[in-house]
Amino acid sequence: MGRLDGKIAAVTGAASGIGLEISRRFLSEGASVLLADINEANLEKAFQESSQQYAGRVHKIKADVTKSKEVDNFVQETVNHFGRIDIIVNCAGILKQCLLQDLDDATWDESIKIMLYGVFYGVRAGARQMIAQGKGGCIINISSVGGIVPLSDSPHYCVAKSGVNMLTKVAAVTLGKHKIRVNAIAPGETWTPMTEAFLSIPGVEDLFIKETPLERLGKPSDVASVALFLASDESDWITGHVLCVDGGQGLRGVDAEKIFQ
Numbered sequence: 001m002g003r004l005d006g007k008i009a010a011v012t013g014a015a016s017g018i019g020l021e022i023s024r025r026f027l028s029e030g031a032s033v034l035l036a037d038i039n040e041a042n043l044e045k046a047f048q049e050s051s052q053q054y055a056g057r058v059h060k061i062k063a064d065v066t067k068s069k070e071v072d073n074f075v076q077e078t079v080n081h082f083g084r085i086d087i088i089v090n091c092a093g094i095l096k097q098c099l100l101q102d103l104d105d106a107t108w109d110e111s112i113k114i115m116l117y118g119v120f121y122g123v124r125a126g127a128r129q130m131i132a133q134g135k136g137g138c139i140i141n142i143s144s145v146g147g148i149v150p151l152s153d154s155p156h157y158c159v160a161k162s163g164v165n166m167l168t169k170v171a172a173v174t175l176g177k178h179k180i181r182v183n184a185i186a187p188g189e190t191w192t193p194m195t196e197a198f199l200s201i202p203g204v205e206d207l208f209i210k211e212t213p214l215e216r217l218g219k220p221s222d223v224a225s226v227a228l229f230l231a232s233d234e235s236d237w238i239t240g241h242v243l244c245v246d247g248g249q250g251l252r253g254v255d256a257e258k259i260f261q
């Protein structure tokens, strides 16, 4: 018996890294999952891989989370295909590191659009559908340790993620009466395609290992385990939480500013 047997989930950023691992974990625990991502090639790859093992329980749609209509549309597509939606994971993101004084308007706008507007559109669309269904639901937003401690290599990223943390709490307060739980996960530095180039700069991986209390970097599976807990009935009385999955990095932060000077 799986911990998500019979549940219907939609995951954004599902074609890579953390979103891909969360989708795999949800499928392996019995959920049906709609994979949503802007990267069509990777999305197709993820879909083919999952379909081999979980045929009939996986579906995909290309969606750009910066466009509210496309977000509304993938929630609707989940309902059309699987009959309803119980869980939405807002995971899509980008990382373009840059010190504040060097940051241009386009990079600021793009980061805020994907990681704050995109999460808002997902929370709103998921909430509207779950309220209409009348059976509660679960919303999980992927934030970051950067939304809690200021990291000088990514002001735009930190601001977007801290917005996600407050959005999570406001949504939890507002949606509780509908039995919709809203939580965020704040991962620390995790090996994924997003961080690969940065972590491969000589000295960076060692810096993070040295400065992380649990002395290692994260793996997508670390985040997927917590997403599974938050999506399952085991966390039935948990809402409005921002849960760090970071080996303790968020306790004091790891500042890589020197790498960018």
Ligand SMILES: NC(=O)c1ccc[n+]([C@@H]2O[C@H](COP(=O)([O-])OP(=O)(O)OC[C@H]3O[C@@H](n4cnc5c(N)ncnc54)[C@H](O)[C@@H]3O)[C@@H](O)[C@H]2O)c1
Residues within 6 Å of the ligand: 012, 013, 014, 015, 016, 017, 018, 019, 036, 037, 038, 039, 042, 063, 064, 065, 066, 091, 092, 093, 094, 114, 115, 142, 143, 144, 145, 186, 187, 188, 189, 190, 191, 192, 193, 194, 195
């Ligand atoms: N990897 C880390 O160290 C780390 C740490 C903290 C938080 N996070 C967060 O975890 C999430 C996933 O990151 P990851 O490391 O797995 O990165 P990743 O690059 O492996 O995956 C991100 C996915 O988001 C998709 N995406 C980007 N823009 C999109 C858009 N406009 N619409 C739809 N999809 C879009 C990409 O195509 C990609 O498939 C992000 O929100 C990221 O900020 C990652």
